[in-house]
Amino acid sequence: MKNFKTKCYVLLGMFAVFNLATAQESNTPEAKIISVSNPSQSHNVQVGDVLTRKIVLEVKPPYQLSQETLPLKGTRNNDIELSQISIQQSTSKEGVRYNIDLRYQVFSAAFVPSVLQLPAEKFAITGGPKALSVNLPAWKFWFSPLVPKGMTKAKENMHTQFKPTQIDLELHQNKLVVFASLLILGLLGLVYINADRCWLPLMNGAFAKAHRKMKKLPKNTEGEKQALSYLHQAFNQLHGGNLFANELNGFFSKRPAFVKLRQEIEAFFEQSNQVLFSQKTQSSEQLIADLMALSRRLRDCERGV
Incomplete structure (x- = not known):
């Protein structure tokens, strides 16, 4: 079990190094990735969870981010669906900065822990003398199933219902009467x-x-x-x-x-x-x-x- 956990951490470290290297290679003088914010947790992700990635791009004029080639909401790739995409832009002396938020939802039905990934995205940069693109690398994570493999009947795994243990309120009632009496006496005083x-x-x-x-x-x-x-x-x-x-x-x-x-x-x-x-x-x-x-x-x- 200890060796398995060690291998998992090594793999996650390799994923992070690979993602960082790929992002740096996609930068150009005209367009570059300023920062990439991936989900804070790369393990114990379950079906229905929403994972968010935030990317900041900086594009120098006359280039601009192509809106037509952006990934479409609802696109599903290997049990990962893009549920929302939003873009905000601001202008500075260096150029135009785009803040892109991508929200993905997991729909995997795997019964064993497995490695999944948020898909790689390619952002086209147009408006200049040559066509450019900025690549966002895939981000890998560990998927954890809700139920173990082989469970076919939920009824066989249900626990017997039982009534909650009753609490004796007599002691609390006596204390309440004493405190209420002291309060009344104090007010009368x-x-x-x-x-x-x-x-x-x-x-x-x-x-x-x-x-x-x-x-x-x-x-x-x-x-x-x-x-x-x-x-x-x-x-x-x-x-x-x-x-x-x-x-x-x-x-x-x-x-x-x-x-x-x-x-x-x-x-x-x-x-x-x-x-x-x-x-x-x-x-x-x-x-x-x-x-x-x-x-x-x-x-x-x-x-x-």
Whole structure:
């Protein structure tokens, strides 16, 4: 088997050298082959496969490629049929360049591996004082049959049909239920943290109400006083009575969830005294923005998030 493969590669190498030498010999000063692109695979070609060759010719004026002598589409040669031919030309200082694409289809019915070839083509060059031609050499390849020799009845070589193995989906279903539950809980958590609506459970606390009311306030002196009033009302509601700055220790004892905001709450009471009883140092717009941020954090504390 190893010797057979070695002989095959040697033969293919000889084919390539022979093709290159023949192409070079067909060149003339007036017309020459610039490049030849053969199919990338020269083995394991089967019936119905399409093989493409691309040739680039350069012809110097006054010569030109004869269109009448081109190979005809549908021509069959030794089980190889020319299924398509297309030509594109461009002009340059050197002359006219022709890009020729040839598509061949294999129709061999051989039952054993054999060597076939794309046929040699001859391109006539006319228009000058003498008749010229450019020869494209044949290109050899190994044909591989679809079925071995001697197979007469397909039924005898058919495999018994069988049902595909069923996959247990219970484990995947359980995982899907778990992941869907986590997704729903996560979405509810996001809604719970960020929503301002009062129709959700535990969403209608004192600071939640104050935060909603503060959103509608104007950014002026009247609005800042009303914002301070809303927050004080919320503190009073949670404390069970009027809450003053000197009573904050008792408030934190009753509401330990708010201890983490102790500094901000103490700063709020000090700021409230400055706005209500002395000259303030902030603009109304900035003060209301700060109170909105504080009310949001107090609301989250109230919800336990």
